[in-house]
Amino acid sequence: MRWLALVLTILAAPADAVTCTDMTWEGLSFSTCQVDPANEDLRLFLNDAGGKTLGSFAAIEPATGQSLQFAMNAGMYHPDRRPVGLYIEDRQQIAPLVSRAGPGNFGMLPNGVFCIGDSFARVLRTEDYRNDTPDCRYATQSGPMLVIGDDLHPRFIPGGTSKYIRNGVGADIGGPVYFAISNQPVNFYDFARFFRDGLGVQNALYLDGNVSRLYAPDLGRNDTGLQLGPIVGVLR
Numbered sequence: 001m002r003w004l005a006l007v008l009t010i011l012a013a014p015a016d017a018v019t020c021t022d023m024t025w026e027g028l029s030f031s032t033c034q035v036d037p038a039n040e041d042l043r044l045f046l047n048d049a050g051g052k053t054l055g056s057f058a059a060i061e062p063a064t065g066q067s068l069q070f071a072m073n074a075g076m077y078h079p080d081r082r083p084v085g086l087y088i089e090d091r092q093q094i095a096p097l098v099s100r101a102g103p104g105n106f107g108m109l110p111n112g113v114f115c116i117g118d119s120f121a122r123v124l125r126t127e128d129y130r131n132d133t134p135d136c137r138y139a140t141q142s143g144p145m146l147v148i149g150d151d152l153h154p155r156f157i158p159g160g161t162s163k164y165i166r167n168g169v170g171a172d173i174g175g176p177v178y179f180a181i182s183n184q185p186v187n188f189y190d191f192a193r194f195f196r197d198g199l200g201v202q203n204a205l206y207l208d209g210n211v212s213r214l215y216a217p218d219l220g221r222n223d224t225g226l227q228l229g230p231i232v233g234v235l236r
Contacts, residue, residue, distance in 0.1 A: 018033050018034065018035050018040070018069050018070040018216075018218075018234050019033065019034045020032065020033040020034075020070065020216040020218045020219050020221075021033075021219075022183070022219060023198075025194055025197075025198040026190075026193075026194075026198075028182065028184065028186055028190060028194065029182070029183035029184060030180050030181065030182055030183060030194060030198075031180070031181050031183060031214055031216065031219055031221065032178060032179065032180045032181075032199065033070050033072075033178075033179045033180075033214075033216055034176050034177070034178055034179075035070070035121075035176060035177045035179070035234055036176050036177075037116060037117075037119065037120055037121035037171075037176070037177055038119040038120065039119075040234050041066075041234060041235045041236070042116050042121060042138075042177065042232070042233075042234050043089075043116070043138055043232070043233060043234075043235065044074055044087070044088075044089055044116065044138040044139075044140055044230055044231065044232050045060055045063075045064075045071075045089075045230070045231045045232075045233060046081075046083070046087065046089060046094065046229065046230050046231070048063040049063070053081045053227070053229070054228075054231065055081065055227035055228055055229075056224070056227065056228060057071045057213075057215040057222065057223075057231065057233075060231065060233060064235060066235040066236060067235065067236040068215065068233055068234070068235060068236075069217070069233075069234045069235070069236050070179075070215060070216055070233055070234045071214075071215035071231055071232065071233035071234075072167055072169075072179050072181065072207070072212075072213065072214050072215070072231070072232055072233070073167065073207060073208055073211060073212060073213050073228045073229070073230070073231060073232075074114070074140050074142075074169075074207055074230040074231050074232035075087070075114075075140040075141065075142040075207055075208070075229065075230045076104075076105070076106050076142055076143075076207075076208055076229070077228075077229025077230065078229075081227060081228070081229040082095065082229070083095040083140065083141070083229055083230055084098070084106050084141070084142075085097065085098040085106065085111070085113075085126075085140075085141030085142065085143075086098070086113055086126075086129075086139055086140065086141035087139065087140055087141070087230060088136050088137070088138055088139040088140075089138055090137065090138070091136075091137055097113075097126065097129065097130060097141060098126075098141065099126050099127070099130055105143055105144055105206060105209070106142065106143045106144075107143065108143055108144040108153075108155060109126075109143070109144070110125045110126060110127065110143075110144065110145045110148060110153070111125075111126050111141065111142065111143020111144050111145060111205075112124060112125050112126055112129075112141070112142065112143060112144075112145040112203075112205045113125075113126055113129040113136075113139055113140070113141045113205075114139065114140050114141075114142070114169050114171070114205055114207075114232075115129070115134050115136040115138075115139045116136060116137055116138040116139070117134060117135050117136055117137055118135070118137060120173070120174070121171045121177045122134065122171050122172065122173050122203070123145075123169060123170060123171045123172075123203040123204060123205045124203065125145060125148060126141065126143075140230050140232070142205055142206060142207050142208070143205070143206060144188075144206055145203075145204070145205055145206070146168055146170075146188070146191060146192035146195055146196075146204040146205060146206050147170065147192055147195050147196045147201060147202060147203055147204040148203065149202055149203065150196065150202045152189065152192045152193065152196065153188070153192060155188075156187075156188045156189040156192055157189055158189050159187075159189070160187035160188060160189050161187070162187055162188070163185035163186055163187050164185050164186070164209035164210055164212075165181065165182055165183075165184070165185055165186075165209060165210065165212045166181070166182050166186055166188075166191045166206065166208070166209040166212055167179070167180065167181040167182070167207045167208060167209075167212035167213075167214070168180060168191065168195065168204055168205055168206045168207050169204065169205050169207060169232070170195045170199055170201030170203065170204035170205075171201065171203065171204075172201055172202050172203055175201070178195070178199045178201055178204075179214075179232070180194065180195065180199065181212050181213075181214045182194075182212075188206070191206075192204065211225065211226060211228065213225060213228070215233070
């Protein structure tokens with residue numbers, strides 16, 4: 001019966017909260033992490049208990065007293081690291097929704113909101129969030145949307161010459177959340193197609209470029225650099 005006890009022990013062991021992998025799609029390299037929001041502690045992070053901006057992946061574990069399994073920068077921010085658009089943490093709104101068009105990637109409408117609720121997560125257009133606001137425990141606004149109901153953002157063009165290291169998030173209602181970062185500069189069109197055609201998600205949101213960073217111990221990744229604003233991550 002020793003083999004049966006061993007099998008039961010393996011089945012009872014907790015699974016990793018996040019599955020991260022490196023993958024190549026149409027000749028482009030990406031690192032992706034898949035999270036089940038129904039079972040994992042997926043959160044946003046900005047400030048510590050004293051109101052000081054965390055600014056880095058390394059600051060999260062001391063601030064929370066918990067082990068960090070995965071993290072990624074999670075939206076655009078001002079020079080003082082305040083979020084540019086909507087930001088909600090533990091149901092407290094720290095920054096308001098911005099629905100008007102504007103300069104830069106954030107203002108390239110439609111932009112969107114990444115919402116983390118109790119046992120779910122989704123990406124939706126800012127307009128849809130404003131008209132029918134879901135119950136978000138955490139939320140961050142960014143832009144532009146990459147994929148909108150299985151369609152690419154209308155301003156993306158094949159062969160675009162503006163290329164950066166980019167990161168984003170894709171999530172459909174009732175499904176897993178996919179976080180991705182390119183491992184070489186890519187344009188918006190190819191990055192959006194990776195979410196739609198490579199990962200199979202119908203709604204995806206651009207988080208940033210140039211400052212795109214990933215913490216994924218399973219991949220040996222702990223990207224460092226300038227201080228960050230909002231961060232998304234999973235605690236064990």
